Amino acid sequence: MSALSSDSPSAILSISCPDQPGIVAAVSDFLFQNNGNIVDVDQHVDKEFGVFFMRVEWEIGGFAVPRDEIASAIASLVERFSMNWSLYFSDVKVRVALFVTKDNHCFYDLLSRHESGELAMDIPLIVSNREDLKPVAERFGIPFHHFPITKESKASQEAAEISLLNEHDIDLVILARYMQILSPQMTGAFPNRIINIHHSFLPAFPGARPYHSAHKRGVKLVGATSHYVTEDLDEGPIIAQGVTPVSHKDTVHDFVRKGRALEQSVLSRAVWLHLNRRTLVHENRTVVFG
Amino acid sequence: MSALSSDSPSAILSISCPDQPGIVAAVSDFLFQNNGNIVDVDQHVDKEFGVFFMRVEWEIGGFAVPRDEIASAIASLVERFSMNWSLYFSDVKVRVALFVTKDNHCFYDLLSRHESGELAMDIPLIVSNREDLKPVAERFGIPFHHFPITKESKASQEAAEISLLNEHDIDLVILARYMQILSPQMTGAFPNRIINIHHSFLPAFPGARPYHSAHKRGVKLVGATSHYVTEDLDEGPIIAQGVTPVSHKDTVHDFVRKGRALEQSVLSRAVWLHLNRRTLVHENRTVVFG
Amino acid sequence: MSALSSDSPSAILSISCPDQPGIVAAVSDFLFQNNGNIVDVDQHVDKEFGVFFMRVEWEIGGFAVPRDEIASAIASLVERFSMNWSLYFSDVKVRVALFVTKDNHCFYDLLSRHESGELAMDIPLIVSNREDLKPVAERFGIPFHHFPITKESKASQEAAEISLLNEHDIDLVILARYMQILSPQMTGAFPNRIINIHHSFLPAFPGARPYHSAHKRGVKLVGATSHYVTEDLDEGPIIAQGVTPVSHKDTVHDFVRKGRALEQSVLSRAVWLHLNRRTLVHENRTVVFG
């Protein structure tokens, strides 16, 4: 299931379209006719909305259609089924910007998984509204960009951030406990390409200080939720969630501590899924081909 | 930890009071002086509110103070520390009324755990707003009381229910998927003595049709919460919570199905904790001496 | 995903065969050509063994091939790809025999899920080596067959059981905490059609008294495993597993108590998967199209 274990690079085609008979047959036949050796295939039909989703991954080696001709080769399929589609190649790494503030746990976790090769991405730059984690970035030799944000400077700083991201061809933004709310200009610039980790089991406890709210409510489990960021705070499509038990003995500090391992694990899972093109978004929900 | 495994009956003293030094020493000393063989003891200090909680269980056999004199024997302790306290005996079973509607899974689960001796309670009666589960009650030989409820009849029917419960010396009401909202007259009559199972991870998705809301939101885990019922719907002190994974493949029907085993397990855990006097309530939160 | 939510009955084709290009295309095309409206489709390739697995479910209503001609209609596909296959219909219920001994929790749980329609099966009979649960069977109006088993009588009693099962066209045997080891004659008579629940996280603690062994080892989680029964005790293909936390405070009795809800939930999940034809077995492992 993991691209890491493949011997040769693969192509990944991700499709969504109105459901109708014959889609699987047509796509399968296209790959079969062109000697595509399928590595992995998943599909799903959302009966409620009548939408078909598919993710198919096949080996590039031996495939009859060159990479840059695949788009035109599937043009008739695309038209016939009114497909939305994306094509990726497993040897083209996603270019990622990490946004951080002062908590280091998700930051280190992503950097160590990147270093070990688990997360196949390039990280050309790190963005932060504070300077606390600059030394960490330096240890890993990754350029650190400091954008302090005030109410007044927010719009201009975000515009500068967007320029920087575009300049570096950033595909994906990961908010690794970044403690600023993004404005619509930022979320609109990277639709379904900004991943956040929120430290609660959404939709419970959105917004600020969820561990405090959870403690006050007396919950017996604390959660973490990784989701795509949309204009609506903490309302975007959920990619992954997790929980861990707490008790009356735990203070808010303990909630924070116990939540850390959970946040790391949920965020890194969501990032892995995105990097491996295993997420599709429709109507504010995700299809996750895990 | 379980009373089931004890050879002899035990007394359970449950205490809450303003925190101050010397409480544990005083209670321990009282038991020691009277040959109390402690089976289990737990205590907790809520630093935020400055409240001390304690649950101590000791064998009645060999204890120097007869059952009906324990209250007066601890009177000076109670006064010294301004204690709220309750005294229970493990061989006096809690008298329980089960409230059901039409879902049978929690109902059967409680009845089978009662039958096997896991849940040490008496169930003199079952109450329902419908007749669907009457045959199940009959199979178990438990009187079934049907109180159909309309908007108009609600107040009078609840009054009749309260009379019935009092007549039978009911200590605890368990809402085993009872699909009616209780009015303040009912919740007020049984403070911290009505246990509900809500089919979501509260405070997410309170109210009606939580699985539908969860499905619409696209969560990756569904939850269940067992709590004491208060005037505020789904806002009472939480006793136990659990979650189970779901995916985009699951319809609302699948959420319901996957949630069933979870609801059973969370509710029976909460009931066991209550029956064993392991729950204490303060400021809308529980201390659970599990 | 659940057959319960379908409006019309469906056919389910379950396939395993040597992996090669073109299988998905061929099966999809067959269904498409015959107006098969696909409800659900899953496939998997075991790269290690080079085996392809598929489960496809489509609506019978509107399908061009009558039920009893489907087998011959797919004959050329079967031959071309050397398929092992099975064909099921969602409106033909699996005929199940429940084997029990004295623990009632899994027994009640299966009966209540059967009663609610969650588990679409017929239960023509119950088998037990003891009479403890006969009253429960009677409550549900299901014939109860008592086969006391001694070392001497085991072979003949099992032979009698097999006759009884065959007489009633039993498809599936569920060991709902049945405390007898089945002999090879029994396991051989129902290959991959006997489901057991073992009260440990296999392969830890196989055999007798797993909670005692787990307690002695000082584990922090107890588990339950549902698996197909083979000649080798507790070594058969695993269908589902679960765990629940325990602590030093828990006695063996507490392990048993906490394990009960887990056993119910793991067993009912495994049974649901089997009844919905979502399990395929290969090389002592399962493919579970959940």
Added chain:
Amino acid sequence: MSALSSDSPSAILSISCPDQPGIVAAVSDFLFQNNGNIVDVDQHVDKEFGVFFMRVEWEIGGFAVPRDEIASAIASLVERFSMNWSLYFSDVKVRVALFVTKDNHCFYDLLSRHESGELAMDIPLIVSNREDLKPVAERFGIPFHHFPITKESKASQEAAEISLLNEHDIDLVILARYMQILSPQMTGAFPNRIINIHHSFLPAFPGARPYHSAHKRGVKLVGATSHYVTEDLDEGPIIAQGVTPVSHKDTVHDFVRKGRALEQSVLSRAVWLHLNRRTLVHENRTVVFG
């Protein structure tokens, strides 16, 4: 519950002794008489072995007995109850040596939790049988000691390691995916002071390549176990365990990947418990006052 949240340093007294009435009363009274403000107290009786365990933490500020006189102040208690006891102070950090090989995930995780203050320890040195992670140690400015180990050199290298550890007054050794089996000379030198993370749900899959064995067995959950190291490989007292779901889709590589976050989380939890003196060992089991 966390020392992090205390305003003033605390003393921690950890006790085990034969169970008898009066211990809690005597200890509580001692603290009360000396103005000890109890922060946290837990006790447990192992009924099977008749052993009493207690952990009590109180504020040093205001306590009538100076730190270095506490031992003599409790001498009569110790004698009266035949106590094994240890006394710790929350402001005296545990001195830790990290042992690593080549996997970086647990290593980074411990270093980042140390850096954030979550794990209150000093790390004077890192030991490894390989040089792969030397650059990571350097990034954090921690001396890295390379002890390559062959069959022939093992005894002398371990002796050198023990000398080094003693020279630096090391209290605790953490094997953060250290891929060498320790000999009895090493385990004997640090009884209940070496913590390992094993990448399976022990006692399932002890020894080498547990993910491979788990994959071959077809389990549906993979686990991780943190335990104290004894002479018997993977048989020491368990501190913490966790599991995460896997499926037939997961290769061994996926098991490894999914296991990483779990290993981190289980190991860091065990280390936190040890550092906060919340673990007591008896008869190869732990009492964990979490």
